[in-house]
Amino acid sequence: MLTRRTLLTLTAASPILAAGVFRAGDVKAATPKGVIVQAKQIDDLVSGFDPAEAYDITNLEVVPNLYRGLISPDPADNTKVVGDLAESWTVSKDGTTFTFKLKKDAKFPSGKAVTAEDAAFSFQRAIKLNKQPAFILSQFGYTKDNVDALISAQDSETLVMKLPAPVAPSFLLFCLTAPIGGVVEKATALAHEVNGDFGNGWLKLHSAGAGGYQMVEWVASDHVTLDANPHSGKPDQPRRIFIRHVPDPSAQLLMLQKGDADIARNLTPDLLKKAYAEKDFKVVSSGQAVSVYLAMNQAVPELQKLPVQQAIKWALDYDGIATNITPNMYSVAQGFLPPGLPGGLTDRLYKKDVAKAKKLLAEAGFPDGFEVTLDVPSSAPYADIGQAVQADLAQIGIKVTLVSGEMRQVMTKTRKRGHQLALLAWGTDYFDPYSNSQAFCENPDDGEDGKLKLLAWRNHFVDKELNDMSLAASKELDNDKRMAMYREMQLKFAERAPFAMMLQKIASAVMGKGVSGFVIGPQTGFTQYADIRKA
C-alpha cells in the first residue's frame, strides 16, 4: 500500500531519478564530424527554396548554396562581379546583347553538366512563373511572351540574353547575382512539373542546382538539412549543413559553449560581448544592405515643409542610438545606399544639432513645434529607437506620439499611406544601386493607382529630378559615371527627401572552437557553406 513514507521517499528521490534519465540519454556535447550545425532563428523562412520564388532573408542565404548563377559578386571588391558558372561574357556596344560562355566543369547533383539550355530555361521559367522576385528580371523588358525569343542557348555553352532596350551593363550583371539568377536543372524541374508549374511546387522543398549543397529536408521553425553536392568540385566541404531553429539567443550561445552548435547566428549585443571574450570563438560581422529610416509622409502639412524635414534630420542623435541602443547590430549610415553596396555612401551628412534644428523649425513657422504620430514596430530594436527619436524630437518641440504595432502591421499601414512618421527598415532586392534608388526616388504617378508603390509613393514624395536621375543612372553604360550619378543623387536626396536615413544593419555570427571559413557579406549570397571548415 502507498504510504506517506513511500510517497515522501519517491518525491525526494524524483530529482535523482530524473538525473538518471538525463544520463541514460547519452548526452553528447560535440557536433558530428563533417557536419556543421548552425543555431539560427529561421522562422522567417517562407514559401520554400525555389530560386524563382525565394525572397526572405534566410531563404536568400540558403538558395545561393543550392544554386549557382552565371555571375556572383566579387568577394574582394563588392562593387564588381566575377563569373560563377560563366567563364566570360561580352556586351554589345549598344548595351542590348549579353553573351555568356559557360564553364564546362560545373555539375548538378545528378552528375549532368550545367548547360546554356538549363540557364535559358531558368530565366524563362522565372519570368513565366511571375513570382515575387520576377521583377528583378522583368524590369529589363522581359515578358512571358518575349522571353523565349530574347533569352536563348546558342549551343550548350553559349547563352545569349537580348534586351528590348539598352541598360547599364553593371545593372543587369548585378541583378543576375540575385538568387533568381540561380540555374535550375531543366530535366529535373520538368520531371516534377504539375499543371504547368515548371516544377515550382516540388522545388519549394527540394533542389536541382549546381551549388555546393542539395536540399534534404526543411521543417518550418525547426530545421533545415542540406547535404553536399557530390559533384560540387569541393571535396573538403562539410558533408552536411544542419541549421537548427533556436529562437532564443542565450540558448544559441549555450549550444556554442557546449559544442552542440558550430556557429551561432543571432546573438544580441550583450551576448556578442561574451563571445568576443571567449578565446576559442571567432566573431565575424559585416554591414548589410538593410537601412533603417524615418519616413515623413508628405500628406501631413507640417511635414511637407523642407525646413521641418531638415530640422528632424538635425535633431536625431544618430551616434547615440547606434552606440547605446544598437551596438554591434546597427551602425550609422546616411545614404539610401548603405556602405558595402555599389555606390554606398559613407559620408556623415547629419549629426545631432539641437540649436540648428530649432532654428529651422522656427523658419518653417513652428517655433513651438507641433504634434505628430510615429508608427514603430514593437520588436527590438525598433521600439527603443522609436523612443529615442521621440525624445530627440521633443527637444526641438515636436511632440511625438508613438503608435506601436507588429512589424507587418506597420508595413501594412505605410503601404496604405496611413502613417505620419514611420520608422522602418528597407533591404535591397538585388545587389545593384537601382534597387534602392528606384524605391526611394521614383514615384512617376502619385495617384492611388500608381504603378510603382514603393517608398517614395508610400510617402507621397514626388521629385522629378531625382526620379529622372534614378532612371538615367540605370541606363548609364559607363560604370564610373554611373556611380558618380548615385553619389550626386544621394546628396540631393539627403538634403530634400522626406526620409532620414539613420542606420545600417550589421550581421554577426560566432564560430565555435575549431571552426573557420564562415563569411558574412553585405549580401546573403556571400555566405557559402562549402567554405566552412571544422578541425
Added chain:
Amino acid sequence: MTRHPTVQMLIRLGTTVSSLAITMFGLVLVTFFIGRVIPIDPVLTILGDHARPELVERLRMELGLDKPLPVQFWIYLKNLLQGDLGRSVMTTNRVVDDIRLYFPATVELGTVAMIFATVAGIPLGVLSAVRRNSALDQAVRVFSLVGHSIPIPVLGLGSLLVFYAWLGWAPGTGRVGVGYVGLTPSVTGFLTVDALIAGDTEVFWDAAAHLMLPAGVLAYFSMAYISRMTRAFMIDALAGEYVITARAKGLSPARVIWRHAFGNIAVRLVTVLALTYAGLLEGAVVTEMIFSWPGIGQYLTVSLLNADMNAVIGATLLVGFVYMLLNLFADAAYRILDPRV
C-alpha cells in the same frame, strides 16, 4: 415521466454533439473574422513588403480576399466541412499536414510534463494538507509558490544553464540530437514511440533525454498549481464530518486520507487536471521557443506573426477542440467518480 435509459442516453449524446458543434462554429466564426480584420495584410506574408502592385492585386484575387467577408467565410466553412483547412503560406504545406507534424510534439511534451506534475503534485498536496502548517507544509507551499511565480523564461533558461551547461546532465535544445534527426520514420509523430517501433533504442534514449528538461520545466509550473489545489481540496475534505466519523470508527490514517478524504475530492481534482492538461496541449509557447521544440504553440505564434491565417485558424480550432474534448472527458469522469451526477 421517466424516459427509457436509451432515450436518455441519446438525448444526452445529442445535446453534447450539438453543443460541440455550436461551440466549434462560434470558434471558427470569431477566429475567422478576427483573422480578417486585424490590420495586417496577409498578402505581405506571401509576397513581402517589396512586391509590385499588380502582383499584390493578382494574389489578393487568387486568395479570394477581394470578396466580401461573409462570402470568404462561407467558402472557408464549405472547405472546412470537407476537412480542408487550406494551405499554410509559410510552410507551403496543407494545414492538416502541418498539424499532424507539430501537434504530436506538443502532445508528447505535454503528456510527459503532465505525468511528472501529477505524480509529484498530488502526493505533495495531500501531504501538505495532512500536515497542515507543519514545516513540511510550509516547505511544499514555498516550493509550489516559487514554481508558479518564476516566469517560464527564467525557469527554462535557468534549467538549461544548470542541467545542460553546468552539470552536463541534460542535452540541449530540440527534440533529438543532430546526429539522429531524420533517422526514424514517422508513424505516430511521437518521436519516442516511433523510435521504439523502429527498434532504435539509441534514438529513443536520446529523444527521452531531450524531453526531460522542457517537460520538467512545464511539470514544475503545473505541479505547483496541482499541489496547491490538492492541498486546498484536501483541507476542506479533512474537515468533513464523514472523515471525523471514519476516524472515530478506528480506520487507519492512510485509509481515512486516501479512501474517504481523497476519494471525495477526486471529482474536483479531475477538473483541475483536465484543464492543466488542456493548457499543456495548447502548446507552451515560451517553453517551446526556449527549447526549440517544434510544437503547436510555436507554430501558432509564428503563423500569427506572419499573418498566415489558414494556419492560425487551423491551429486555433485544434486547441479549441482539445479543450472541449478534455472537458467532455472530465464530465464523463464525474459520472464514474460520483454516482450522484
